[in-house]
Amino acid sequence: MARPRSFDEADVVARAREAFAETGFAGTSLDTLLEATGLARQSLYNAFGGKKELFIRAFLSDTAEAIEAVESIRHGSDSPITRIRAQLVKMAVAHGAAQAPPSLFTKAAVELSARDPEVASTAAAAFETMRTHYAACIAEAQEAGEIDGAADADSLGAFFCAVIEGMGTLGATGIPRATLLDIGFTSLAAIPITELGRARLGTNDGDWS
Amino acid sequence: MARPRSFDEADVVARAREAFAETGFAGTSLDTLLEATGLARQSLYNAFGGKKELFIRAFLSDTAEAIEAVESIRHGSDSPITRIRAQLVKMAVAHGAAQAPPSLFTKAAVELSARDPEVASTAAAAFETMRTHYAACIAEAQEAGEIDGAADADSLGAFFCAVIEGMGTLGATGIPRATLLDIGFTSLAAIPITELGRARLGTNDGDWS
DNA sequence: AACGTTATTGACTGCTTGGTCTAGAACCGT
């Protein structure tokens, strides 16, 4: 019936996400965006509506991905406490990569939350969801006897959200990966791990340099 | 010999800091800045050189203040472990204030570290200094018998830097103060506190709602 | 192969940006 698009919408959003993550919303011009995505001015307006709308698309996409990454700790063949540690390691490695800008999720939350209620509430809701996932995994570990049943799973969940966000900010400044890993392992000490849990984790923290 | 300035330089930097903290570097126009500081265009250029230079001044000023706030935990009449807890509470309260934008220190680190090596290295050095202060306070607590001497003070120092940065990001999104306080208290559990230390802290976490 | 529909192209617009220039005002030491 009509001329088909010469670009993949999801692909454009992904490229826009990279651009916005690097220079932020205000710091990324439309021209930069067009170059990064490869599409023409009017195509961007036809398909997305404008700069702000494309940004929101990219932001929501990144937020969904961040949530998904946390959600993944609820499944897996390893024991729950092991999965928590693995998540901390994964995040430390990701945020400790050289010249890795913070995720768009974090960047948008810091840049725009004060002025844009939509961004703020989306980010806040995302943290709430992440906290739930951590808490569920901790509760599972409690049922498995790896963590003291008296521990407050919700508090620990919020705590891990904060630690990982903190790693993101520190990592953005170029703090070495080893330090971030150290932070991750240190945060594990906030969990009252049982003898069984400790045995499941093993003594080996691994070599992540 | 000549006409004196009609403004206080430090005061202008302070006002600029608020403006930049609210809307970031790229998001704050020179006109906004002039309105916020109350000075005329040329005066800003005479006194500071330009937008970028004023930003750096504000950023450095905020960074120094952030470091000073952490440095303060090394002194005081309370016992070291008590001072650490008080610092966590102070940060949670500060970052949990309604409509409180993140500090310029944090905002600049997230917005510009990827592109501006000066900002990145300044922020990284600031974190290193903060870590040192935390570590020194923890070491003092170890000598006082409040914390297990086997604990790694440096690791705990970096850990608290991350927790507090995380509280800043979460707080920016509007997460309630109570949650931030919860995070602070939870993070305390990562410290191997001795019986004596626990007694010094008391059982009362206080009412901070 | 002709048509209707949609995508692309690039010129264009009005506004905002950071930064400069020039003229005049305010102050201090003498």
Add this chain to the structure above:
DNA sequence: ACGGTTCTAGACCAAGCAGTCAATAACGTT
């Protein structure tokens, strides 16, 4: 009160900005 120096005020500038428009190109359907 005067002169030298510095500060301030507001007009000014070129470049960059987000967004629009009209003309053209590419496709699927019939």
